[in-house]
Amino acid sequence: MKNDSINDLFQKLENDFNGETPNEGHTYRFLEKLQQQHLVAEHQPRKVAFWKPLLAVAATIVICVAIFTSTNMQRRKTMDLASVSPELSETQNFFVGAIEQELASLEAQRSPETEAMIEDAMKELRILEKEYEALKIDLTESGNDKRVVYAMITNFQNRISVLQTVLDHIEEVKNFKYEQNENTTTI
Numbered sequence: 001m002k003n004d005s006i007n008d009l010f011q012k013l014e015n016d017f018n019g020e021t022p023n024e025g026h027t028y029r030f031l032e033k034l035q036q037q038h039l040v041a042e043h044q045p046r047k048v049a050f051w052k053p054l055l056a057v058a059a060t061i062v063i064c065v066a067i068f069t070s071t072n073m074q075r076r077k078t079m080d081l082a083s084v085s086p087e088l089s090e091t092q093n094f095f096v097g098a099i100e101q102e103l104a105s106l107e108a109q110r111s112p113e114t115e116a117m118i119e120d121a122m123k124e125l126r127i128l129e130k131e132y133e134a135l136k137i138d139l140t141e142s143g144n145d146k147r148v149v150y151a152m153i154t155n156f157q158n159r160i161s162v163l164q165t166v167l168d169h170i171e172e173v174k175n176f177k178y179e180q181n182e183n184t185t186t187i
Helices: 006-012 026-043 051-077 086-108 115-142 146-186
Strands: none
Touching: 086 115, 086 146, 115 146
């Protein structure tokens, strides 16, 4: 039987299927029952729930208000130098541009010899970035306190200083290797 195809199996069992027939009048009784159920279902009045659409509208309004409120509060929490004055906005743009330029220079110097120095610098930058985020919250809470503004500017300067220091160290390492290479080739 394992080797028989499915068609052969059905041909062999054809007479075993549909062996019994329903009682006489079965179809008529079945259709009557269906018709009675249909009539009962038709006579039941449909209850219209007016509160469901109103609930959906109310839920939509609540969600919209919640989103608007949360985004508005986030804007207030993330106050930075640019939000204090146009001059400080220019200052922030200058520092951000300088940091991006120094980061690009640092990435251009990436090699197996400089990898550890670059990773240490990136860790230091992440620490300074976290401090800057805390200063942004302080600025919002203090109402544009000048001390916080100066601390934020100092934070930008520290980031640039870290990047320049690492670039200087990388240059020293390259010069040292170059001098060492020249000394070994002239001997």
